[in-house]
Amino acid sequence: MPPAVAIEGLHKSFGKLDVLRGIDLEVSESEAVCLIGASGSGKSTLLRCINLVEPINAGRIVIHGEDITAPNVDQNRIRRRIGIVFQAFNLFPHMNVLENVTLAPRKALRMRRSDANSRANELLGRFGLADKRDEFPDRLSGGQQQRVAIVRALAMEPDIMLLDEVTSALDPELVGEVLGVVRDLAAGGMTMLIATHEMAFAREIADRVCFLDQGLILEQGPPERIFREPTEPRTQEFLRRIIEAGRM
Amino acid sequence: MTALASTAIVFTLIGLAVVNSSGWPAVRQAFLNGALFRASFADVARAFELNVKMFLVAEVLILAFALGVAVLRSLPGPVFFPIRAIAIVYTDIFRGLPTVLVVYVLALGVPGLQLTGVPKSAVFWAVIGLVLVYSAYVAEVYRAGIESVHPSQESAARSLGLSRLQTLRYVILPQAVRRVVPPLLNDFIGLQKDTALVAFAGPVEAFRQAQIGEAANFNFTPYMCAAVLFLALTIPLTRTTDWLIARDRRRRALGVL
Numbered sequence: 001m002p003p004a005v006a007i008e009g010l011h012k013s014f015g016k017l018d019v020l021r022g023i024d025l026e027v028s029e030s031e032a033v034c035l036i037g038a039s040g041s042g043k044s045t046l047l048r049c050i051n052l053v054e055p056i057n058a059g060r061i062v063i064h065g066e067d068i069t070a071p072n073v074d075q076n077r078i079r080r081r082i083g084i085v086f087q088a089f090n091l092f093p094h095m096n097v098l099e100n101v102t103l104a105p106r107k108a109l110r111m112r113r114s115d116a117n118s119r120a121n122e123l124l125g126r127f128g129l130a131d132k133r134d135e136f137p138d139r140l141s142g143g144q145q146q147r148v149a150i151v152r153a154l155a156m157e158p159d160i161m162l163l164d165e166v167t168s169a170l171d172p173e174l175v176g177e178v179l180g181v182v183r184d185l186a187a188g189g190m191t192m193l194i195a196t197h198e199m200a201f202a203r204e205i206a207d208r209v210c211f212l213d214q215g216l217i218l219e220q221g222p223p224e225r226i227f228r229e230p231t232e233p234r235t236q237e238f239l240r241r242i243i244e245a246g247r248m
Numbered sequence: 249m250t251a252l253a254s255t256a257i258v259f260t261l262i263g264l265a266v267v268n269s270s271g272w273p274a275v276r277q278a279f280l281n282g283a284l285f286r287a288s289f290a291d292v293a294r295a296f297e298l299n300v301k302m303f304l305v306a307e308v309l310i311l312a313f314a315l316g317v318a319v320l321r322s323l324p325g326p327v328f329f330p331i332r333a334i335a336i337v338y339t340d341i342f343r344g345l346p347t348v349l350v351v352y353v354l355a356l357g358v359p360g361l362q363l364t365g366v367p368k369s370a371v372f373w374a375v376i377g378l379v380l381v382y383s384a385y386v387a388e389v390y391r392a393g394i395e396s397v398h399p400s401q402e403s404a405a406r407s408l409g410l411s412r413l414q415t416l417r418y419v420i421l422p423q424a425v426r427r428v429v430p431p432l433l434n435d436f437i438g439l440q441k442d443t444a445l446v447a448f449a450g451p452v453e454a455f456r457q458a459q460i461g462e463a464a465n466f467n468f469t470p471y472m473c474a475a476v477l478f479l480a481l482t483i484p485l486t487r488t489t490d491w492l493i494a495r496d497r498r499r500r501a502l503g504v505l
Binding site: 048051053076077079080082083084086088090091092093094103104107108109152153156 | 403404405408411414
């Protein structure tokens with residue numbers, strides 16, 4: 001069986017700034033891979049490239065054996081299979097929670113409203129949001145908004161979930177509820193790529209941790225090894241600074 | 249209370265100055281003849297119906313046409329450059345021309361071409377003229393609204409697999425239109441008044457009817473009838489617009505929008 005995600009020689013630049021300088025990465029089915037590294041190391045850009053939000057400059061991204069970066073690929077069809085959750089939630093402010101969650105299933109998958117609603121209700125119930133379905137996003141806490149954003153992505157029943165620093169915009173006391181959802185997904189066997197600054201969390205749920213530095217994966221391995229005995233000096237320095245900042 | 253008192257004093261002083269001026273009796277006779285006002289009001293009001301009709305029809309057409317122009321102008325990428333260019337040329341031309349000139353040329357010129365299958369009514373072409381001019385402004389208002397929606401909204405919608413068109417329709421435009429309602433209403437206040445420009449092309453609307461009344465009586469009072477009717481139409485919309493703007497500002501201050 002081909003890997004869920006196979007990235008080969010991925011390059012991405014914004015003008016003269018090379019953000020990704022040759023990323024090679026494979027993710028197996030049901031694997032949770034955490035991407036760690038300093039701001040600007042390319043974690044978010046990598047996720048945005050996989051979701052085709054950003055066009056790439058060179059390399060290939062293959063999802064379940066299909067090259068999604070080939071020309072003439074139907075990008076909308078690919079995006080429906082890959083869920084992404086953003087740091088800033090990006091809920092649609094003019095729609096209530098239920099409408100946020102059912103919009104894409106109804107319009108992109110052409111599901112009947114009743115089917116989309118029942119799928120949404122089931123997901124909202126599963127993540128403790130059943131009583132929020134008629135609320136508008138501005139009436140929800142950050143943690144609730146982010147959980148709705150995760151449910152919105154899950155409602156498309158994606159093969160893969162990409163989480164882009166989903167707790168970075170949250171007050172500390174709200175981080176736990178969102179991480180709880182991610183933990184659930186990992187336990188349920190969801191294939192995930194998770195960019196995060198939450199080292200303790202990465203250590204707990206990741207099957208593998210990748211350390212990104214200046215647009216390259218400098219070091220990767222099981223979390224225990226990466227966090228306990230990193231071999232690269234830059235990984236060591238990054239982790240030392242994290243520990244000094246009290247974040248692990 | 250103080251505001252009320254000072255307002256009363258200011259207006260009393262201005263009123264006294266006007267009423268005591270040497271030309272006042274003549275002006276009052278020429279503009280504020282009560283008997284003539286009552287006599288002409290019905291005629292002018294009947295003609296004003298045409299203003300209201302033109303306004304309502306033009307408004308609907310403008311809302312739709314300008315939205316089309318704004319959407320075309322927002323299309324991204326080099327492929328759509330010709331379409332964007334056409335939209336830009338259109339808005340530049342029709343924002344740059346005096347409304348009265350467009351109305352005049354269209355309402356008198358096009359029927360004169362004697363084209364088969366093309367309406368010859370001056371009212372029809374006058375309304376088209378108003379639509380062309382006002383749509384150029386309203387398209388810019390819409391475009392400002394579209395650009396005010398944060399790009400992350402588009403990313404979020406596209407990442408869920410919605411097409412570009414679906415994203416525009418369900419995510420971008422609903423937010424954009426909501427934000428531009430007050431400036432849109434502002435443009436429509438202008439449109440309500442500018443229906444009077446149609447008079448230059450011949451159709452008998454309120455201003456033209458007032459002119460007819462003036463010519464028949466050698467007295468300007470019929471214009472006052474038209475003025476009262478226009479105010480009765482525009483002031484409620486002006487107040488509504490200001491109220492909406494104030495409400496938006498309050499909401500923004502609360503961080504809701």
